[in-house]
Amino acid sequence: MNLPGKIRTGRRLAGQLARTPSELRNVPRTVRSQGTPLDVGLPWLAFVVIDRLDEIVGPESSVFEFGGGGSTVWFAERARQVTSIEHDPEWAALLEERFAATPNVDVRHVAAAGGSYDEYVASVESFPDDSLDVVLVDGRSRVRCALAAMPKVRPGGFLVLDDSQRKYYGPAHEALAPWPHETLQGMAPYKFDFGVTTFWRRPAEGD
Numbered sequence: 001m002n003l004p005g006k007i008r009t010g011r012r013l014a015g016q017l018a019r020t021p022s023e024l025r026n027v028p029r030t031v032r033s034q035g036t037p038l039d040v041g042l043p044w045l046a047f048v049v050i051d052r053l054d055e056i057v058g059p060e061s062s063v064f065e066f067g068g069g070g071s072t073v074w075f076a077e078r079a080r081q082v083t084s085i086e087h088d089p090e091w092a093a094l095l096e097e098r099f100a101a102t103p104n105v106d107v108r109h110v111a112a113a114g115g116s117y118d119e120y121v122a123s124v125e126s127f128p129d130d131s132l133d134v135v136l137v138d139g140r141s142r143v144r145c146a147l148a149a150m151p152k153v154r155p156g157g158f159l160v161l162d163d164s165q166r167k168y169y170g171p172a173h174e175a176l177a178p179w180p181h182e183t184l185q186g187m188a189p190y191k192f193d194f195g196v197t198t199f200w201r202r203p204a205e206g207d
C-alpha cells in the first residue's frame with residue numbers, strides 16, 4: 001500500500017476505534033496474530049466474531065464454508081466435520097496439502113469455469129436440507145452462496161456472512177430478513193483493520 005493509502009487506512013481505523021472504544025482491548029490480539037493464516041490458524045474475521053463462533057461451534061458441529069483459510073484450521077480443531085469450498089487453484093492446493101491427513105476436513109477446489117461461479121455456489125447442494133450447523137459465506141459470489149445455503153442450515157443453526165456491510169449484499173439481507181440476526185464488528189487478525197460480519201440464526205420450532 002502506498003503512503004496516501006496507509007494514511008487513509010490509519011484514519012479510518014482511528015475513527016472506528018473512537019466510535020467503538022471497547023475494541024481497543026482487541027488491538028493486542030491483532031498485534032499477536034501477524035503471520036500467514038495457515039500458520040496463525042485464526043479465521044480472517046473480527047475477534048468478536050471469532051469469539052461468537054467459539055460459543056456456537058462444538059464437537060458435534062457440521063460446518064460448511066465458502067472460502068478456505070485460517071478459518072478452516074480453526075474449525076478443524078473444533079467441529080465434527082468441516083467442508084471448505086475454495087475457488088483459487090493455488091490456495092486450494094495449499095489447503096488440500098495442509099488437510100490431507102485431517103479426517104474431519106474436506107477441502108473441495110471448485111474452479112470458476114469460464115468465469116462462472118455456478119458450480120461453486122451449487123457445491124452446497126450436496127448437503128441435505130436442514131443439515132448444517134454453521135455456514136460461513138466468506139468467498140466469492142456471496143449473495144448467491146447465502147441464498148443457496150439457506151435451506152441447508154438446520155433450524156437453530158447459523159448462516160454467517162462476512163463483510164456484510166457491503167451495499168451489494170442487500171439481496172442476502174432481504175432474503176434472510178425473517179431470521180433473527182446480529183451484526184458484530186471489530187478488530188481482526190493479520191491486518192490493522194475492522195471487520196463487519198452478520199450472523200443469522202434459522203428459526204427453530206418453538207422460537
Ligand SMILES: C[S@@+](CC[C@H](N)C(=O)[O-])C[C@H]1O[C@@H](n2cnc3c(N)ncnc32)[C@H](O)[C@@H]1O
Nearest residue numbers: 037043044045067068069070071088091138139
Ligand atoms: C476473505 S478470505 C477468507 C478465507 C477464510 N474463510 C478465512 O477466514 O481465513 C477469502 C479468499 O481469499 C483467498 N485467500 C485467503 N487467504 C489467502 C492467503 N493467505 N493467500 C492467498 N489467498 C488467500 C482465498 O481464495 C479465500 O477463499
